[in-house]
Structures are given as C-alpha cells and as structure tokens.
Amino acid sequence: MEYINSLDNNTVKKIKKLKQRKYRELNGEFIAEGRKFLDFSYEPNLIVLKEGVENEENIAPKLDRFKCRKLIVGDKIFKELTSQENSQGVILVYPYCESSLEKLEDxxxxxxxxxxxxxxxxxxxxxxxxxxxxxxxxxxxxxxxxxxxxxxxxxxxxxxxxxxxxxxxxxxxxxxxxxxxxxxxxxxxxxxxxxxxxxxxxxxxxxxxxxxxxxxxxxxxxxxxxxxxxxxxxxxxxxxxxxxxxxxxxxxxxx
The missing domain is CATH 3.40.1280.10 (SPOUT methyltransferase, trefoil knot domain)
Known part of the structure; x- marks a missing residue:
C-alpha cells in the first residue's frame, strides 16, 4: 500500500475533482464511500483508507480481494476527501458501470x-x-x-x-x-x-x-x-x- 501525506498529490487532487459531474464524465469514474462497498465484487480503480483502518481485523481480508491500487492517507487529507460527517474511513473510486440500449429487457x-x-x-x-x-x-x-x-x-x-x-x-x-x-x-x-x-x-x-x-x-x-x-x-x-x-x-x- 502507498502512503500519501500531501494535499498537493495528484491522486488526491483527482479524487476531489470527481465530486463534480463534469470531471466524473471526463474521467469515466465516480466515488463511493463506506465499508459496505468492500463487500461488492465490482472492481474499483482505487481504494483510499484513512490511516489505521488498514490494520483493522475485518478490513484486511476484504482489501486482499481487490487488485487495484490502495492508498493510505492521514486524517487531514481524508477530511478533504470525505463527504460524510461520521465517515467509516473508506473511499473507493470506480469506473463507470457498463450500459447499453441493446440489452433492454421487457x-x-x-x-x-x-x-x-x-x-x-x-x-x-x-x-x-x-x-x-x-x-x-x-x-x-x-x-x-x-x-x-x-x-x-x-x-x-x-x-x-x-x-x-x-x-x-x-x-x-x-x-x-x-x-x-x-x-x-x-x-x-x-x-x-x-x-x-x-x-x-x-x-x-x-x-x-x-x-x-x-x-x-x-x-x-x-x-x-x-x-x-x-x-x-x-x-x-x-x-x-x-x-x-x-x-x-x-x-x-x-x-
């Protein structure tokens, strides 16, 4: 896992931009926050953890399921990224889900x-x-x-x-x-x-x-x-x- 301690880091800046629709559409990526998302099989592009969360017993096995890049950030940076008052310390960046008019059901x-x-x-x-x-x-x-x-x-x-x-x-x-x-x-x-x-x-x-x-x-x-x-x-x-x-x-x- 990578540790980041600077707000000027390009990945940190990118995540903050993804809070805006125009940047989500430009990058084809979106943010999801919460530990529940670690239970889904959909593969994220990036997982960001508030420092200390990675050591929790029930978190490590879930992280091992994913091949994506994983970052650890300090509390100051995480507060800049989170949208929740009582965050669980987990943010995921996903690629847009596939969509098609060809497979519409009845x-x-x-x-x-x-x-x-x-x-x-x-x-x-x-x-x-x-x-x-x-x-x-x-x-x-x-x-x-x-x-x-x-x-x-x-x-x-x-x-x-x-x-x-x-x-x-x-x-x-x-x-x-x-x-x-x-x-x-x-x-x-x-x-x-x-x-x-x-x-x-x-x-x-x-x-x-x-x-x-x-x-x-x-x-x-x-x-x-x-x-x-x-x-x-x-x-x-x-x-x-x-x-x-x-x-x-x-x-x-x-x-």
Missing part, C-alpha cells in the same frame, strides 16, 4: 427529470429488489454517479443497466420496440396502479419531484396511473411511489 423503468440524488439512489435499489434490470433517465435528470445517489443505491447501481437519453429519442425508441407506456400522473382518466394492464413489453414512467412528467411524456402515455391517497397527505415521495408501483408490476408479471 420491463423498464423510466425516470423523467428526477432531480433528487437520494430519490434516484433509492429507486435504483427498489428497482433492483423488484427484479428490474433497466433504468432510462431523460437527460436533465440528476447524475446517477452523484455520491448521494451511489450511497443510497446500497450497491444496486452495480446490478442495473442505466442509460441517459434525450426524451424525444427515448419516446421514438420505445415506440419502435413496442413498449407500452404506463405513466404516473394525476389525470382525469388515470387508473389506480392496481388496475394496470400490462402487455408483453412495458415501461413505467416516474416524473420529477416538483413538476411530474413532461407534457411530451404524458401525451405519449398508453395509460396514466395513480396511487390513491386515503388520508390527508398531499402526495407520496417519488421513491416511495416507485416501490409501491414496481412491486405491483412484478406481481402482475408473474401472473
């Missing part, structure tokens, strides 16, 4: 301008748990490699095929490939999610937290879907709504 999640990174990470986790493999985000949505999105996904980001597309190109693709669009929206003709009628190929669309789905997405919907509110709450968080609807879709698929 049931897809579409996120239309979702902006909150925590919501995105949770939806990735829920989608993975419900057996979905594909998420398409319209361009303008939050970056999937935002540190909060990665952390909220709890490793499910490594299991999903996640693609960004322009909305017009996405709608054209879905039509050409014969997907039925189930769009979540509060419209007069919206049906309760329990009444969805699935076809062989289906897309479930969730909109942004503040504005819902776009006009173009709404106009392209084959059916609009709602979750009924029985109490006094105005609405449901998009991540929570995705969990309710995606598990219902999974139940309908099994029938």
């Amino acid at each position: 049931n897809i999640i579409v996120l239309n301008n979702v902006q909150d990174p925590g919501n995105l990470g949770t939806i990735i986790r829920v989608g993975d748990a419900a057996g979905f493999k594909d998420i398409i985000l319209t361009k303008g949505s939050v970056d999937v490699y935002n540190e909060k999105s990665v952390r909220s996904s709890m490793g499910s980001i490594f299991n999903m095929n996640i693609v960004y597309m322009e909305e017009s190109e996405l709608l054209k693709l879905l039509k050409e490939r014969g997907y039925k669009l189930h769009v979540t929206a509060l419209e007069k003709n919206s049906i309760e999610y329990t009444q969805m009628k699935l076809q062989e190929k289906n897309v479930v669309v969730f909109g942004s937290e503040g504005n819902g789905v776009s006009k173009e997405m709404l106009e392209s919907a084959d059916e609009t879907v709602i979750i009924p509110i029985f109490g006094s709450a105005e609405s449901l968080n998009v991540a929570m709504a995705s969990g309710i609807i995606l598990y219902k879709v999974r139940e309908l698929i099994k029938r």
